[in-house]
Amino acid sequence: xxxxxxxxxxxxxxxxxxxxxxxxxxxxxxxxxxxxxxxxxxxxxxxxxxxxxxxxxxxxxxxxxxxxxxxxxxxxxxxxxxxxxxxxxxxxxxxxxxxxxxxxxxxxxxxxxxxxxxxxxxxxxxxxxxxxxxxxxxxxxxxxxxxxxxxxxxxxxxxxxxxxxxxxxxxxxxxxxxxxxxxxxxxxxxxxxxxxxxxxxxxxxxxxxxxxxxxxxxxxxxxxxxxxxxxxxxxxxxxxxxxxxxxxx
Amino acid sequence: xxxxxxxxxxxxxxxxxxxxxxxxxxxxxxxxxxxxxxxxxxxxxxxxxxxxxxxxxxxxxxxxxxxxxxxxxxxxxxxxxxxxxxxxxxxxxxxxxxxxxxxxxxxxxxxxxxxxxxxxxxxxxxxxxxxxxxxxxxxxxxxxxxxxxxxxxxxxxxxxxxxxxxxxxxxxxxxxxxxxxxxxxxxxxxxxxxxxxxxxxxxxxxxxxxxxxxxxxxxxxxxxxxxxxxxxxxxxxxxxxxxxxxxxx
Numbered sequence: 001x002x003x004x005x006x007x008x009x010x011x012x013x014x015x016x017x018x019x020x021x022x023x024x025x026x027x028x029x030x031x032x033x034x035x036x037x038x039x040x041x042x043x044x045x046x047x048x049x050x051x052x053x054x055x056x057x058x059x060x061x062x063x064x065x066x067x068x069x070x071x072x073x074x075x076x077x078x079x080x081x082x083x084x085x086x087x088x089x090x091x092x093x094x095x096x097x098x099x100x101x102x103x104x105x106x107x108x109x110x111x112x113x114x115x116x117x118x119x120x121x122x123x124x125x126x127x128x129x130x131x132x133x134x135x136x137x138x139x140x141x142x143x144x145x146x147x148x149x150x151x152x153x154x155x156x157x158x159x160x161x162x163x164x165x166x167x168x169x170x171x172x173x174x175x176x177x178x179x180x181x182x183x184x185x186x187x188x189x190x191x192x193x194x195x196x197x198x199x200x201x202x203x204x205x206x207x208x209x210x211x212x213x214x215x216x217x218x219x220x221x222x223x224x225x226x227x228x229x230x231x232x233x234x235x236x237x238x239x240x241x242x243x244x245x246x247x248x249x
Numbered sequence: 250x251x252x253x254x255x256x257x258x259x260x261x262x263x264x265x266x267x268x269x270x271x272x273x274x275x276x277x278x279x280x281x282x283x284x285x286x287x288x289x290x291x292x293x294x295x296x297x298x299x300x301x302x303x304x305x306x307x308x309x310x311x312x313x314x315x316x317x318x319x320x321x322x323x324x325x326x327x328x329x330x331x332x333x334x335x336x337x338x339x340x341x342x343x344x345x346x347x348x349x350x351x352x353x354x355x356x357x358x359x360x361x362x363x364x365x366x367x368x369x370x371x372x373x374x375x376x377x378x379x380x381x382x383x384x385x386x387x388x389x390x391x392x393x394x395x396x397x398x399x400x401x402x403x404x405x406x407x408x409x410x411x412x413x414x415x416x417x418x419x420x421x422x423x424x425x426x427x428x429x430x431x432x433x434x435x436x437x438x439x440x441x442x443x444x445x446x447x448x449x450x451x452x453x454x455x456x457x458x459x460x461x462x463x464x465x466x467x468x469x470x471x472x473x474x475x476x477x478x479x480x481x482x483x484x485x486x487x488x489x490x491x492x493x494x495x496x497x498x
Contacts, residue, residue, distance in 0.1 A: 021327030055439030075324030
């Protein structure tokens with residue numbers, strides 16, 4: 001009933017409009033949105049007007065639109081991402097205070113690692129671009145942990161798909177990657193030098209919920225030359241604390 | 250074009266579906282959603298199926314649906330709420346470490362104080378219910394600050410509307426409230442005992458962006474008997490730091 005002549009539903013059109021917003025592109029005109037979303041200009045204007053009327057988008061004085069606070073509220077209020085993030089935040093702050101490097105929480109979402117939270121060193125300034133950002137499962141330490149405990153179906157899809165190199169240390173060979181994943185399941189953590197950037201090492205552990213299921217990966221990014229032992233110890237302790245916090249809710 | 254016979258647009262129906270999720274109600278069946286959203290069951294099932302297909306909702310094994318990670322990603326990725334929250338988080342952590350009570354960041358949204366962030370004492374456990382929650386402008390310390398610096402139109406609407414008592418200390422008289430707001434603009438902070446709960450005092454200051462505009466309120470909730478001086482000093486310092494952080498972005 002809500003389908004346009006091109007066959008996409010209103011929901012799809014809304015998603016296509018929202019997808020045009022990124023960390024580097026927070027304000028756009030309806031025409032720009034239409035071009036970027038591949039929608040006819042009249043359709044884009046109509047969808048944007050609709051979304052502004054409901055507060056999901058907000059219009060500024062220059063007639064550009066931004067993601068609305070109302071969208072933020074609706075997306076977070078009853079969200080399991082928020083529950084997980086709130087259970088994890090005190091433990092993440094402790095890791096961050098001790099390791100003093102970026103500390104991150106990621107979940108598996110459509111064959112990527114989606115970052116729910118990132119704490120930066122207070123003096124380094126928060127890194128805005130990475131929350132709600134994604135990294136490939138095979139390339140980031142968080143992604144490797146999520147992949148190691150993912151359903152067989154997800155593993156097979158990723159392992160038989162293209163394994164692009166992101167950093168000089170990215171494992172791009174499926175057989176080697178299978179061995180890495182088995183190693184993570186044995187040891188309960190991963191230390192992954194240069195998989196995303198040459199200068200840094202990702203260290204990640206699985207976070208389990210009250211039922212024992214792996215629901216997230218907790219990670220820190222260390223300078224390449226820093227030994228990983230302290231980070232591994234802190235992350236394992238934090239993962240235990242987060243599991244306990246989830247059990248109390 | 251996307252209007253149903255009842256006259257509401259597809260966007261409105263999506264909003265009504267998303268509105269049924271709250272901190273206490275994170276999983277529902279499509280029938281429950283329909284009942285709570287006031288939508289015919291067939292419509293509710295169709296909208297839910299559409300939203301599941303796009304990943305905005307996720308279906309679990311028991312055929313209940315939850316807010317999806319994809320919705321979270323789309324709402325946050327290009328959001329000014331995220332920019333503000335990221336700029337504020339390191340300063341909020343510092344306030345929290347010194348004052349050791351709940352520390353909160355709120356924005357003005359449709360005549361309410363909408364809470365973007367809340368840090369709890371690490372040992373107290375995070376308070377899950379309040380992020381993305383709202384409080385009336387006239388009743389909470391954050392709301393009073395936001396109202397004090399709001400556009401005249403918002404002030405008039407709130408001051409001429411019903412001013413319900415939330416706590417024993419809520420100001421419910423318009424003339425008194427006008428004086429409170431003028432006092433906030435003079436002093437640059439508010440100390441508000443019992444306005445939300447009898448046992449606690451809210452302390453809040455305005456947060457300005459790089460242009461000097463008030464964009465948020467930063468607050469702590471103290472036990473009623475705790476003197477507010479340290480909290481006021483820490484909040485004022487944090488607000489300065491957040492403004493500086495916003496200028497650097």
